[in-house]
Amino acid sequence: MENNNSIKSSGMILLSIFLGHFLIDFYSNIVPPVLYLFSSKLSLTLAQQGMVSALIIASASVFQPIVGYFTDKRTRAWLLLASVLWIGLFMSFTNMINNYYMLLAAVALGGFGSSVYHPLGSALTIKFSNRSKGTSLSTFLVIGGLAMPAAPAVVLPLTRKFGLNVFPYLLIPGILALIFMFFSGLHKITVDQEAVKEQGEKSKLGIYKIKWLSLLVLIPTIRNLVFRSMITFGIQYLTLKSVGLDLAGLAITLFLLVDPIGTFFGGVLADRYGYKNILMISGISGGIAAALTFWSEGPVTLIPWLIMSFAFCLSNTPTVFITQSLIPRNTNLATGLVFGLPMGLGGLGAAAFGKVADSMGLVATARYLIVPVIIMICIIFMIPKEWKTA
DSSP: OHHHHHHHHHHHHHHHHHHHHHHHHHHHTSSGGGHHHHHHHHTOOHHHHHHHHHHHHHHHHTTHHHHHHHHSSEEETHHHHHHHHHHHHHHHTGGGOOOHHHHHHHHHHHHHHHHHHHHHHHHHHHHTOSSOHHHHHHHHHHHHHHHHHHHHHHHHHHHHHHGGGGGGGGHHHHHHHHHHHHHTTGGGOEEEOGGGGGGGGGGSOOHHHHHHHHHHHHHHHHHHHHHHHHHHSHHHHHHHTTOOHHHHHHHHHHHHHHHHHHHHHHHHHHHHHOHHHHHHHHHHHHHHHHHHHHHOOSGGGHHHHHHHHHHHHTTHHHHHHHHHHHSGGGHHHHHIIIIIHHHHHHHHHHHHHHHHHHHHOHHHHHHTTHHHHHHHHHHHHHSOSSOOOO
16 A cells, blocks of 8 residues: 555656756747747847847856756755746746846846756656656657747747737746645655665766767757757758748647657667667658758658658657766756756857858858767767766
8 A cells, every 4th residue: 555655656756847947948948939028118139139039038048067067966856946936936926027138048047047047856756757767758848849849839829919918927837836836735845866875986976987878968059059950040950942832830849749759769668668769760860861851852851851860860869868877966967967957068069050151151161060960970889888887
C-alpha cells in the first residue's frame, strides 16, 4: 500500500513539474507576438523590438548553467513555484510599462525565472521517474515546446479584442497552476546531493571532462544555430526556393510542431535502444536531410525541411543524459549547459548568419550551414560508450 501511495505521490509531483514548465514557457512567449502593440504604445523601432525579443531568450537560457551549478549541492523544489510566480508577475504586467528601458528590464528579470526552472525541473523529473527516465525527460521538454505555439494562440485573439489591458488576467492560469503545485507537495522537496561525494575523484571536473563538456555543448548549439536560422529567415528562404508564400508560412508552423514530436520520440527510443545510438541516428539522418534541404529546389524542399527538424530534435534528451552521465554530481549544471546555453548561443549564431546572408545571399549562406552540421556528426561519433572514471 505504501508503494502505491509512493507511486501516486511521484506521479502528482511529476504532473506539477510538467504543468509548471508549460506555464514558464507560456509566459516566456506572451510578449514577442504582440510587440507591435508595444511598438504603438512606446514608439519602438524594429531594432528595439528585436532587442526585447532577444533579451527574453538570453535571460531565459544563458543563465541556466550558472543556476544549475549553484543548485547542484542542494535542489530546493520550492524554487520551481517561485519561478512560475516570478515570471508570471513580470510578464503579465508589462502592459503597465511606459518606457522602453523599463520594458527591457522587466523582460530580462522575468526571463530569469525560466533560467531557474529548467535545470531544476529537468533534474527533478529524472529523480521522480520510476521507469523510462528518457521518456519522462522528453515529456518535460515536449510540454515546454507545446507552450511556445500555445502562447500566441491565446494572446493574439485576446489582445485583438481587449488590447494589452488583458495582460494582467494572464496571471490567473499561473496562480491556478501554483495552487496545484503547492497541494502536490512539490515545495516540500529538498534533494541533498552531498551523497554523490562518495564518488570522490569521479566527480571532479578535470581536463578530460572539461574537454568533453565543451564538445557536448557544441551538439545542441549547432542544432540551435540551424533551427533558429531556418525559423528566423524561413519564409524568405523558402520563397527563394520557389515555394509559395502561403505554403512557406504553413511550413514554418509545421517545422515548430515537429520539434516537440522529435524530442518525445528521442526520449522514448533512447530508453529502448541507448542514448548514443539515438544520438548517432539523429546526427546522420539530420545531416542528410539538411543537405537535401540546402541543395533542393521547389516545394519538394519541404520534405527534407521537416525531416531535418524531426531528426535533429531526436538528440535533445540523449544529449542531456549523456552529459549528466559525464558529471553525475552536477546534473543541474549539465542540463543548463546542453539545454539552456545552446539556445542563447544558437540565437546569436542566427543573428551572425543573417549578417553574412546580407552580403552573400540567403540561399548561398544556408549551404555553408552544412559545415557545422558535419562537425556535429563527427563529435557524436567521437563520444565514447563509457566515460573514463579518473
